[in-house]
Amino acid sequence: MPEGPSIIILKEAVQQFKGKKITDVSENASVDIGSFKGQKVRDIRSWGKQFFICLEKNTIRIHFLLFGSYSINEQTKPDKSLRLGLFFPNGALYFYTCSVKIIQADLDALYDWEADVMSDIWDASRAREKLKAMPGTMVCDALLDQKVFSGVGNIIKNEVLYRIMLHPETRVGKIPPKKISELIRETRNYSFDFLNWKKAYELKKHWLAHTKKTCPRCNLPFIKKYCGKTHRRSFFCENCQVKYD
DNA sequence: TGCCATGTTAAACT
DNA sequence: GAGTTTAACATGGC
Numbered sequence: 001m002p003e004g005p006s007i008i009i010l011k012e013a014v015q016q017f018k019g020k021k022i023t024d025v026s027e028n029a030s031v032d033i034g035s036f037k038g039q040k041v042r043d044i045r046s047w048g049k050q051f052f053i054c055l056e057k058n059t060i061r062i063h064f065l066l067f068g069s070y071s072i073n074e075q076t077k078p079d080k081s082l083r084l085g086l087f088f089p090n091g092a093l094y095f096y097t098c099s100v101k102i103i104q105a106d107l108d109a110l111y112d113w114e115a116d117v118m119s120d121i122w123d124a125s126r127a128r129e130k131l132k133a134m135p136g137t138m139v140c141d142a143l144l145d146q147k148v149f150s151g152v153g154n155i156i157k158n159e160v161l162y163r164i165m166l167h168p169e170t171r172v173g174k175i176p177p178k179k180i181s182e183l184i185r186e187t188r189n190y191s192f193d194f195l196n197w198k199k200a201y202e203l204k205k206h207w208l209a210h211t212k213k214t215c216p217r218c219n220l221p222f223i224k225k226y227c228g229k230t231h232r233r234s235f236f237c238e239n240c241q242v243k244y245d
Numbered sequence: 246t247g248c249c250a251t252g253t254t255a256a257a258c259t
Numbered sequence: 260g261a262g263t264t265t266a267a268c269a270t271g272g273c
Contacts, residue, residue, distance in 0.1 A: 003251050049252075065252045067270045081270070097269060099253080144252095153251045210251090229263080233250085 002064040004118045004151020005195035007046045013072055014044050014053075017088050022055070024087040032102070033084065036060070041088075046118075047111045048150030052103070053086070059103040060084070068098035115150040117191045124184045131180060135173025139183070141228040142172050149187055154232045155210050160190050161236060162209035167243035168227045168234040174244040209235045 021040045027033045035057060043054040053060040062068075062084075073091040081096045103110070114123035130148045143149055143157040152160075161168050164182045166175070175183070197203040214221050215237035227234040 006251080063253075065268080066250065067252090067268090069270085099268095146253095155251050231264095232252090 002049050002066065002068060003153035003156055003194065004046075004048050004116070005191055005198055007049055007051050007064075007151070008118050008195055009199060010051060010070060011044055011046050014093060016090060017041050017086075017093060018044055020088040020090060022086055023089060026082070026085040026087075027100075028082050028084075033100075035102075036086065045107065047107075047113065047116050048118075048146050049153070050111075052107060054107070059107060061099075061101045061103050062095055063099040063101075065097075065099060069096045070094060070098075071096075112147065112150070115147060117149050117151045117188050118195070122188060124188070127184050128180060131172050131184075135171060137172050138168065138228040139166060139170050139172055139175065140168035140232070140234055141230050143183075143187065144230050144232065151191065152187060155207070156187065156190055156194060157232070158210040158235050159194075159208060160187050161234070161241065163190060165241050167238070167241045168225075168236050170243050176244065179244075209237075211235065215240055 018041050022036050022038065025033050025036045036055065039055040039057060041053060042056055043052075045052040045054060049063060051062040051064075053062070062070075064070075071094045074094055082094055083098050084095045084100050086093045113119060114121050114126050116122060127148055131142060134142060134145075134148075137145075139161065140157060143152050143160065144154070146152075157168075160183070164179065164186050166179060166183065172180075193206070194203065197206050208216055209222065212222055212235055217240050218237065220237060220239050222235045223238055225234050225236075226232065
């Protein structure tokens with residue numbers, strides 16, 4: 001569940017608790033949640049894969065890492081993997097196996113909001129500047145760099161590279177300017193496709209490269225390789241996806 | 246059943 | 260110090 005678009009779905013689902021007071025808290029996280037009770041939810045925000053519940057005195061930051069999950073207004077009693085449960089007059093919100101942190105500082109100063117590919121204020125030109133400053137980085141690593149493309153995960157990486165027919169091991173500095181434009185544009189576009197498919201519970205159905213065995217375009221076998229410094233699996237077609245040198 | 250994964254951080258190395 | 264490699268975390272699907 002943890003790529004950026006999934007966090008947007010969560011954010012929408014949690015709007016019902018905006019302005020509501022936390023009446024009780026339960027936890028299994030190593031954070032001091034004592035201050036939460038009695039506070040009202042001022043805002044619900046997200047930055048890439050991070051989710052924030054802004055209270056009056058502080059902010060709860062949730063990161064789901066690889067296995068995190070959540071549930072809303074769950075009937076059955078949550079099990080041991082519960083990290084944080086927030087109770088409101090109109091329902092309850094549970095987070096499982098995730099990282100929970102308290103932030104005191106001003107969120108606006110803490111994150112580069114224009115780097116969030118899902119954001120209304122996403123700035124493509126800033127992304128281009130950042131890419132220009134990292135010519136030796138492989139594009140597979142650049143896509144996963146949260147400072148450049150906040151919210152992009154391994155699925156989006158593989159699908160975007162396939163969509164624009166670009167080899168994951170291409171160095172950013174070798175990619176023609178037009179292809180860079182395409183990379184930036186389709187990263188955002190695919191993220192919204194991801195969001196819509198995920199909402200319709202049909203995300204996997206639309207995967208063209210991720211976890212796939214053969215290239216739907218030329219029918220040759222996909223290469224599965226742990227590429228770049230991030231060593232995340234890449235699925236790509238050596239025949240179709242161009243490696244600029 | 247064991248392996249592996251939509252992720253990140255920090256310690257341990259060179 | 261910088262850059263890199265490794266370990267750690269922990270759940271569920273195949």
